[in-house]
Each structure stands twice: as structure tokens, then as C-alpha cells.
Amino acid sequence: MPIPSDFSSPSRMSAKERAYAQIQRWIIDGTLQPKEQLIDAELAEALGVSRTPIREALLLLEVQGLVEVHPGKATIVKDIDKDDILKLYPVFASLHALATEITTSLILPEQIEKLKMLNARFAESIENKQPYQAMEMDEQFHNLIVELSDNLYISSFSTTIQTHIRRFKYVFLKQHETSTYSSVQEHAAIIEAMEQSDPISASAIMKQNLLRPMNELYKLI
Known part of the structure; x- marks a missing residue:
């Protein structure tokens, strides 16, 4: 899962908010491709936070319809449906x-x-x-x-x-x-x-x- 290192995130945000905002942006701009598996440990290391706010952020993104969470299996970026x-x-x-x-x-x-x-x-x-x-x-x-x-x-x-x-x-x-x-x-x-x-x-x-x-x-x- 390629994660860029040269990014900046807004200050004065909670770890969950920061993770949510950055992952959402990566999904939108194509850094994280449709159907790509999201590994919470890698995201946590890249963003400098624990795995808990990453998991909380992914749940919020699931509610938004940007990711699909399959408990015990994988979390992936939701595919784009042209229609x-x-x-x-x-x-x-x-x-x-x-x-x-x-x-x-x-x-x-x-x-x-x-x-x-x-x-x-x-x-x-x-x-x-x-x-x-x-x-x-x-x-x-x-x-x-x-x-x-x-x-x-x-x-x-x-x-x-x-x-x-x-x-x-x-x-x-x-x-x-x-x-x-x-x-x-x-x-x-x-x-x-x-x-x-x-x-x-x-x-x-x-x-x-x-x-x-x-x-x-x-x-x-």
C-alpha cells in the first residue's frame, strides 16, 4: 500500500480527525486506489498515531461510503461506480x-x-x-x-x-x-x-x- 511521506496535516486536530481527513483526501485524489486494501498498521505508522484512531477513522469513512470494512478479513477503498x-x-x-x-x-x-x-x-x-x-x-x-x-x-x-x-x-x-x-x-x-x-x-x-x-x-x- 503506497503511502506518501511528503504530506502535511492541519494542526489542532484530534488523532482521529487527522487520520480521517488525510485518508479521505488520499481516497479522493487517487493516492489510495479503488479496491485497494487499507492496512491500519501501515496507516498508523505513516500518520504517527496509534491503530485505534485509524480504525475509528475507517469506520467514519465506511459510513460515508468511501471504504468497505469486512470484519476479520480486510478493509478496502470502495470502487467507483460510473453510473x-x-x-x-x-x-x-x-x-x-x-x-x-x-x-x-x-x-x-x-x-x-x-x-x-x-x-x-x-x-x-x-x-x-x-x-x-x-x-x-x-x-x-x-x-x-x-x-x-x-x-x-x-x-x-x-x-x-x-x-x-x-x-x-x-x-x-x-x-x-x-x-x-x-x-x-x-x-x-x-x-x-x-x-x-x-x-x-x-x-x-x-x-x-x-x-x-x-x-x-x-x-x-
Whole structure:
């Protein structure tokens, strides 16, 4: 099981949280491949923690559907099912379209400026061929809109679905960089619609922004 040694983890986290965050990232970015066996002793040594927080982290990842735990046998990274793309993205797009419609009526000028800043960083990450950072900037853009909608249910359901989408999204950003520039342009169009207080247009563009990569990614994988 190849584990990189040149990684950094956030400070002020418990051993379980640190293990969970790092293993999740390795699964998302492909360091830990689908169907790969996860050996808790090796993970514990790599992360500098005991085996207990590793096992706790793996149980959390099992709940998320990122790993499969077979007691007494093995724990493996869950395989990617291509058809899940067509199940996840439409629900995710509808949630974010609704959040965008709500937020357009509530957003303040300084929040508009923050969206512009995040989109600029997103574009810069793509230009610099930094797929993971680009994914994070894209997520921050979308998550801010969801947060500003002030709807706990949209936020909660969105977070759950996003966990699975991240694996597909990373493949898309890593292998199909040119198409992601369309997302930058769509983000700019969403911001413009918000500035014009046009919730219907903003919502429609947001939905397109998520359904377009769904179709491209399905063809790619």
C-alpha cells in the first residue's frame, strides 16, 4: 500500500480527525486506489498515531461510503461506480440551484466580491495545473452560496452528496483541464445574475454549471 511521506496535516486536530481527513483526501485524489486494501498498521505508522484512531477513522469513512470494512478479513477503498455520476449530480445540481435562487435575494455587495475572489483563485489554480486546489476553490465558491442561503437542510444534504462527488470531480479536473475553464465562465455569469438581482437566471446557470461536467465526466470515465 503506497503511502506518501511528503504530506502535511492541519494542526489542532484530534488523532482521529487527522487520520480521517488525510485518508479521505488520499481516497479522493487517487493516492489510495479503488479496491485497494487499507492496512491500519501501515496507516498508523505513516500518520504517527496509534491503530485505534485509524480504525475509528475507517469506520467514519465506511459510513460515508468511501471504504468497505469486512470484519476479520480486510478493509478496502470502495470502487467507483460510473453510473453513480448520473444519480449524484442531478440531486446536487437541484440543491445548489435552489440555494442560488435563495441567495440571490439575500446576498450583500461584500459577499459578491468574495465570490469573485474565489472564482479568480479557481481560474488561477486551473492555469497552474493544480487540480486538487482547483477543486477546493470551486467547492468554496459553491459552498459559500449554499451557506448564504441560510438553509440547514440544503447545506446538510449538499455536504453528504459532495463527499462522493469529490472523487469523480477530481478525476475530471485532473484529466480534462481545458473543460474546467467553462466553469470559471459560468461562475462569472452566476455572479453577474446575482448583481442584477435575477434569481431565475442565476439558478439556471448554476444548474448548468453542475450538469455540464456530469455529462463530460460520464463520457470520460
